[in-house]
Amino acid sequence: MTKIVKEQKVKERLGKSRDKTDPCISRKVLLFITRHSSLIFFSALFLFPIYFMIVTSLMNRTQSLLYDLWPRPFVWGNYSEILKSLPFMRWILNSLLVAILCSIGGVLSSLPPAYALSRLEWRGRKIVTFIVLSSMMIPLQVTIFPSYWVYSHIGWVPSLFPLIVPFFFTDIFSIFIFRQFLIGIPDQFSESARVDGVSEISIMLKIVLPIIKPAIFAVTMLIFISSWNDFFMPSLFTSENPNLWTLPVGLAQIYGTHNYNANLMMAASCLFILPVLILFFVAQKYFIDGIKFSVVQR
Amino acid sequence: MLPWILGFLLLDAIPMIVSFYDSFTKFNILNPPKWVGFKNYIEIFTSDPLFWLALRNTLWWILFSILARLLLAITTAAILAKNRGNMKIFRTFFFLPAMIPTVAATIIFAFILNPVYGPINSFLHFIGVKNPPLWFYDPHWSKWGLLILSTWGIGDSMIIFLAGFLDLPDQLEQVAELDGVSAWKRFIHIKIPLLTPVIFFTIITGVFQGFQYFTQGFVISSESTDSSNSMYFLNTHIYIMGFKYFYMGYASALGWILMCLTLVITILLFKTQNKWVYYHNQGKKL
Numbered sequence: 397m398t399k400i401v402k403e404q405k406v407k408e409r410l411g412k413s414r415d416k417t418d419p420c421i422s423r424k425v426l427l428f429i430t431r432h433s434s435l436i437f438f439s440a441l442f443l444f445p446i447y448f449m450i451v452t453s454l455m456n457r458t459q460s461l462l463y464d465l466w467p468r469p470f471v472w473g474n475y476s477e478i479l480k481s482l483p484f485m486r487w488i489l490n491s492l493l494v495a496i497l498c499s500i501g502g503v504l505s506s507l508p509p510a511y512a513l514s515r516l517e518w519r520g521r522k523i524v525t526f527i528v529l530s531s532m533m534i535p536l537q538v539t540i541f542p543s544y545w546v547y548s549h550i551g552w553v554p555s556l557f558p559l560i561v562p563f564f565f566t567d568i569f570s571i572f573i574f575r576q577f578l579i580g581i582p583d584q585f586s587e588s589a590r591v592d593g594v595s596e597i598s599i600m601l602k603i604v605l606p607i608i609k610p611a612i613f614a615v616t617m618l619i620f621i622s623s624w625n626d627f628f629m630p631s632l633f634t635s636e637n638p639n640l641w642t643l644p645v646g647l648a649q650i651y652g653t654h655n656y657n658a659n660l661m662m663a664a665s666c667l668f669i670l671p672v673l674i675l676f677f678v679a680q681k682y683f684i685d686g687i688k689f690s691v692v693q694r
Numbered sequence: 695m696l697p698w699i700l701g702f703l704l705l706d707a708i709p710m711i712v713s714f715y716d717s718f719t720k721f722n723i724l725n726p727p728k729w730v731g732f733k734n735y736i737e738i739f740t741s742d743p744l745f746w747l748a749l750r751n752t753l754w755w756i757l758f759s760i761l762a763r764l765l766l767a768i769t770t771a772a773i774l775a776k777n778r779g780n781m782k783i784f785r786t787f788f789f790l791p792a793m794i795p796t797v798a799a800t801i802i803f804a805f806i807l808n809p810v811y812g813p814i815n816s817f818l819h820f821i822g823v824k825n826p827p828l829w830f831y832d833p834h835w836s837k838w839g840l841l842i843l844s845t846w847g848i849g850d851s852m853i854i855f856l857a858g859f860l861d862l863p864d865q866l867e868q869v870a871e872l873d874g875v876s877a878w879k880r881f882i883h884i885k886i887p888l889l890t891p892v893i894f895f896t897i898i899t900g901v902f903q904g905f906q907y908f909t910q911g912f913v914i915s916s917e918s919t920d921s922s923n924s925m926y927f928l929n930t931h932i933y934i935m936g937f938k939y940f941y942m943g944y945a946s947a948l949g950w951i952l953m954c955l956t957l958v959i960t961i962l963l964f965k966t967q968n969k970w971v972y973y974h975n976q977g978k979k980l
Contacts, residue, residue, distance in 0.1 A: 446802075465813065533960075538952075539713060545723060648912075665801055668798050
């Protein structure tokens with residue numbers, strides 16, 4: 397009974413809307429425009445800073461002070477000037493080195509514990525999982541001073557080691573994301589392999605590893621990006637020696653002290669952002685998966 | 695497993711205990727820590743005006759950054775969810791700024807919000823605003839400038855809300871539509887309540903990130919000489935005390951205060967959760 401009433405209502409509403417939209421095409425266009433105008437407005441707002449950066453990086457010195465929105469003439473020399481005038485290449489290499497090693501270390505060191513926490517049955521698993529997850533909540537400020545003291549006593553300050561080495565031991569956030577992926581995989585495959593007497597290590601390498609390739613990509617990239625972006629840690633451990641700076645530290649330093657012109661600063665920022673953007677466009681899906689998986693309820 | 699346990703102990707557990715001990719000592723990097731009891735904590739609470747300023751700034755920041763983030767992330771996600779057809783390209787546009795490294799984003803905005811020549815103030819002049827704000831050069835406006843900068847990078851929250859919107863069950867919405875409930879009311883009374891878990895998650899992470907907030911204010915104030923310390927946050931205080939003056943015991947105490955504040959606020963938020971957070975599948979709580 398209610399179903400019929402509802403169907404009638406639907407028909408009425410459809411009829412009404414059809415009456416209004418007699419010139420069907422113009423209404424469609426109007427709808428298209430109204431729906432898209434807000435989208436286009438917002439995306440223009442979001443993209444403007446990036447546009448501003450690229451455009452300013454191509455201006456000459458005087459024009460960059462006027463903050464025009466289109467370069468006249470195009471100046472490509474800013475990029476070569478930045479690369480030559482500072483140990484910029486050095487900073488790029490440092491950043492790359494740290495980011496790549498951190499991602500490798502992070503994946504290698506967090507996959508086995510994540511596997512143990514999610515796919516193996518053992519006593520105390522729940523408690524250990526709880527400890528691991530809650531230790532994500534410990535702010536860096538609480539653990540940084542003793543670590544700094546230790547690193548400086550073994551002669552690692554200033555150096556890049558304190559940025560890289562911890563990742564070869566543990567990275568709790570990656571453990572968490574791996575675990576989220578791993579608990580989603582049905583147990584049958586590894587169960588049947590276990591019955592056949594396959595060792596736990598080859599189950600992990602031959603069965604589970606191929607399935608979680610996307611997770612490995614996602615974690616690699618999340619670590620790469622976060623270490624590429626990080627300012628706090630490298631500024632602590634490398635600030636005394638400009639040759640050890642990573643890009644964020646170098647950029648912040650030249651921004652704060654030399655007060656470079658906008659065109660040079662923007663060219664430097666472009667170079668800084670470029671690898672992230674390339675990674676992002678190549679592997680957008682994995683990023684978004686990574687972000688979603690970091691939220692899935694525990 | 696073993697290197698991980700070792701790493702966990704070496705990198706998290708032991709430093710934590712040591713820093714707790716340090717917070718009761720007078721300690722710089724050169725001399726061994728000297729026990730002073732509660733002196734650090736007493737000093738922080740009674741004779742450190744910078745601490746109270748940093749705390750006020752941080753709390754302001756947490757409140758407003760969460761509000762702005764929620765508002766904008768929900769708006770953009772809702773707009774995107776309506777336009778399923780060409781979502782991908784616009785989703786990329788909205789998400790892109792979240793990928794821009796913090797330091798680069800900060801520098802870009804320092805130029806965009808430059809009070810003399812920056813495009814924003816040129817625009818404000820153009821539409822007839824007489825005295826546009828000086829942004830990072832004015833203690834009353836600097837934090838709003840930082841807020842604009844941070845709302846630029848809401849892409850990650852937006853993705854989460856978008857996933858939430860697309861996961862919503864269609865039936866409720868359809869029934870309400872048939873009953874003639876307006877789109878706005880459907881949004882407020884059906885969609886938002888179903889999304890409260892996501893909102894709750896965003897608030898919790900916002901509190902955590904808010905207490906960690908440091909880089910943007912630090913980079914900006916290094917150039918615009920923030921003499922009234924309007925961009926001086928708790929984490930900045932820890933950084934300055936610990937690594938500029940090397941009062942490591944004092945800074946450890948500050949670190950513990952920061953952690954306790956984070957915990958207290960988080961626990962309070964979790965206490966309120968039963969009142970307003972609606973879990974569609976009961977038992978799957980955060």
